[in-house]
Amino acid sequence: MNRMIVIRGLTGLGLLLCLGAAHGFNLGQELRNAAEALQKPGKSAELGGYSEEEETAIGRQIAGSLLGAAPLVKDPQLQKYINNVGRWVASQSERPDLAWHFGVIESKDINAFAAPGGYIFVTRGLYQLLDNEAELAGVLAHEIGHVIRKHHLKILQQSKLVDLGGKLLAKQVGGDEKIHNLIGSGAEIVSRSLDKNAEFEADRIAVVLAARAGYDAFGLPEVLQEIGHSATGNSGSVALLFKTHPHPDERLSKLGDAVGSRFDGLKGLTLDNRFYRLKP
Amino acid sequence: MHSTRYLHILLAAVLLAAPIAHAGEGSAAVKADELKAEPFRDAKTVGKLTAGDKVEILKKDGGWFQVKSARGNGWVRMLSIRRGVSRKASTGSEIAGLAGLASGRAGTGRVVATTGIRGLNEEELKAAKYNETELKLAESSLTSRAEAKKFAAKGKLTARKLDYLPDPAEGEQP
Numbered sequence: 339m340n341r342m343i344v345i346r347g348l349t350g351l352g353l354l355l356c357l358g359a360a361h362g363f364n365l366g367q368e369l370r371n372a373a374e375a376l377q378k379p380g381k382s383a384e385l386g387g388y389s390e391e392e393e394t395a396i397g398r399q400i401a402g403s404l405l406g407a408a409p410l411v412k413d414p415q416l417q418k419y420i421n422n423v424g425r426w427v428a429s430q431s432e433r434p435d436l437a438w439h440f441g442v443i444e445s446k447d448i449n450a451f452a453a454p455g456g457y458i459f460v461t462r463g464l465y466q467l468l469d470n471e472a473e474l475a476g477v478l479a480h481e482i483g484h485v486i487r488k489h490h491l492k493i494l495q496q497s498k499l500v501d502l503g504g505k506l507l508a509k510q511v512g513g514d515e516k517i518h519n520l521i522g523s524g525a526e527i528v529s530r531s532l533d534k535n536a537e538f539e540a541d542r543i544a545v546v547l548a549a550r551a552g553y554d555a556f557g558l559p560e561v562l563q564e565i566g567h568s569a570t571g572n573s574g575s576v577a578l579l580f581k582t583h584p585h586p587d588e589r590l591s592k593l594g595d596a597v598g599s600r601f602d603g604l605k606g607l608t609l610d611n612r613f614y615r616l617k618p
Numbered sequence: 619m620h621s622t623r624y625l626h627i628l629l630a631a632v633l634l635a636a637p638i639a640h641a642g643e644g645s646a647a648v649k650a651d652e653l654k655a656e657p658f659r660d661a662k663t664v665g666k667l668t669a670g671d672k673v674e675i676l677k678k679d680g681g682w683f684q685v686k687s688a689r690g691n692g693w694v695r696m697l698s699i700r701r702g703v704s705r706k707a708s709t710g711s712e713i714a715g716l717a718g719l720a721s722g723r724a725g726t727g728r729v730v731a732t733t734g735i736r737g738l739n740e741e742e743l744k745a746a747k748y749n750e751t752e753l754k755l756a757e758s759s760l761t762s763r764a765e766a767k768k769f770a771a772k773g774k775l776t777a778r779k780l781d782y783l784p785d786p787a788e789g790e791q792p
Contacts, residue, residue, distance in 0.1 A: 402753040407746035408738055410756055417759040425766035430777060434763060441756045445738045457756075461738065469705070471773070529740040535785075542783040552775030556681050559697055567704035578739055587700050591648045594697030595786040599659040601681055604780075609773050 388491060390455075394437070396491070397455025400527060401439070404451060404459060408443040411462055411616075416442055419614040423471060424458060424478045430550035431486050431543075440478060442616075448565060449579045451528040452481035454491050463575050466616055467564050471609035475548045476558030483543030489536045490527060531582040538584070538592045545597065554606035559593060562586040644702035645685075647671045653692035657682035665690030673699060 388396070410417060417440075424440035438456040445461040452458050458481040460474075468474050484490060541558065549555035565576060566586040583589070653665035657679045666689060667673070673685040673694070682693045761769070770777070 398753060399748065401756065402748040402750060403746045404743070405752035405756060406749040407742050409749070409752050414759070417756070418761070421759045421761040422766060422769040425761040425763065426770045426775070429763055429766055437760065439757055439760060441759070447738045449738065529743045535787075539785065542785070546780055546782050550778055550780050552770065552777060554680065556696060559681075563696075563701040564704060566700060587648050590697050590700065592786075594649065594695060596783040597681070597695075597697060600783065602659050605680060607773065607775060609775075612773055 388454075390436070393488075393491065394455035397453040397457045400453035400490075401457035401459070404453070404528060405441075405443065408445045408459075408461070411442045411444055413442075413616075416614055416616065420460065420474070420478070423474050424482070427475050427479050427547050427551045427553075428456070428482050430547050431482055433486050436485075438482075446575055447578060448575045450477055450481050452484040452490065453528065454485065454488065456482075456485050458482065458485070462616065464561075466618065468561065468613070469610065470557070471613045472548065472553040472557035472606065473561050473608075474557070474613070475551060475553045476544050476556075477561055479544035479547040479551075480540045480558055482547060483540035484532070484536070486543070487536070487539060489532050489540070493527070493530060493532060529578060529582065534584050538589065538596075541589055541593050542596050545593065545601070549601065549604060549606055552606055554608045555597075555601050555604060557608070559590055562590050566590075645673050645675050646700055646702065647673060647694070647698055648700050649698050651694050651698035653685070653687070653690050653694055654682075655692055657684070657693040661693070664692040667694060667698070675699070675701065 420440045420442055421438075425438050428434065428436070428438045433456070436456040439458065441459045442465050443459045443461055446463045447461050448463045448467060450458070450460045450464055458478060460477060464477065465474075468477070544558045545555045548557055563586070565579070584592075647667040647669055650666065650668045652663045653667060654661040655664050656662075665687070667687060671687055671689060673683075673687040675683045675685055677684040678696065679693070681696050683696045683699055684693050685691065685699070
């Protein structure tokens with residue numbers, strides 16, 4: 339059944355190539371790679387085989403669209419600060435030389451986003467919940483985890499081919515509008531849920547990267563504790579976050595299982611004094 | 619028509635009930651764990667918490683909370699506890715917020731429009747227009763690896779080696 343969908347999906351490649359050109363980024367190669375990967379049985383979990391150049395092009399498209407929805411907070415000192423913290427944490431990962439970009443965007447929502455190629459954004463709402471640099475490092479490290487494990491690239495590839503295959507099968511594809519709906523705009527991908535396990539994996543990576551960078555490993559868990567409260571208070575602002583992520587209690591519990599006693603005696607800095615505070 | 623409306627009211631009542639009960643609780647254990655005399659694993663066990671046990675957090679030390687509870691006082695891993703009180707006063711309308719949250723959490727299907735949500739929702743993300751100027755601005759704040767190292771040194775942060783954590787779900791398999 340899956341194989342059938344893949345084959346049908348491939349017949350739609352021509353259509354997508356035109357569309358890719360219209361949207362100004364190289365969907366063609368992307369889809370060829372995805373098609374190859376999907377044809378191998380059991381290989382769907384290993385998708386993400388883009389060159390770094392392709393990955394960055396996709397990431398720029400998504401990041402540019404996200405910024406179209408929510409622009410940067412116009413505070414150059416803040417933006418430089420988040421890039422300093424983020425790049426230091428990313429330097430502890432297996433992709434230290436990627437051109438990592440970080441930013442705080444104008445939104446009351448409590449959320450953070452990652453796009454392929456190392457584009458990471460935190461909302462003003464989330465930033466204002468933070469109390470120290472270790473917490474910021476933990477949040478950024480979670481997003482860095484998504485980038486280094488290529489979680490979004492994988493769903494982008496899967497959804498495009500598999501979704502399209504399904505639609506073609508039902509013979510429902512009509513005009514350009516429908517195809518556009520199928521692909522969605524570049525930023526829509528950040529509002530989609532990843533697999534729950536991808537979130538737990540990013541949490542496990544986050545505490546390790548923060549600790550490797552010399553920070554208190556428990557910055558992200560502190561933030562998760564706080565987000566749990568926002569759920570009961572100012573909760574409209576976490577609706578999307580809660581829809582796309584497991585509940586903070588579940589994340590804390592899973593992380594606890596993974597950490598166990600491994601971090602006992604591991605001290606780190608929180609750097610409360612250096613933390614760049616935004617006016618409320 | 620009438621029954622649909624009734625269903626909505628019923629659904630809203632059910633969805634609202636759970637978070638309100640949750641909001642009234644204090645700090646509690648999210649899972650069973652031991653209470654220790656000191657904040658480390660080899661310290662003497664002074665009690666045992668089970669999931670749902672209420673605790674009062676007195677202090678934090680690294681990954682540990684010092685707590686008071688009906689099962690005794692001692693240190694417990696912070697990842698086993700859900701903090702009951704926010705460190706910052708919450709704002710906004712409780713009820714409107716809860717309604718938004720409830721529908722957000724209940725939405726297992728595709729994109730669902732919900733009321734009471736402010737900020738960045740799926741519709742806005744979908745409708746977003748690519749903004750090259752903002753993207754260039756974001757890219758202009760890039761920090762190089764070398765710069766980041768200097769920034770870390772200023773804060774007295776030192777890099778250290780640490781293995782990634784294994785997935786406990788995989789570890790349980792034979």
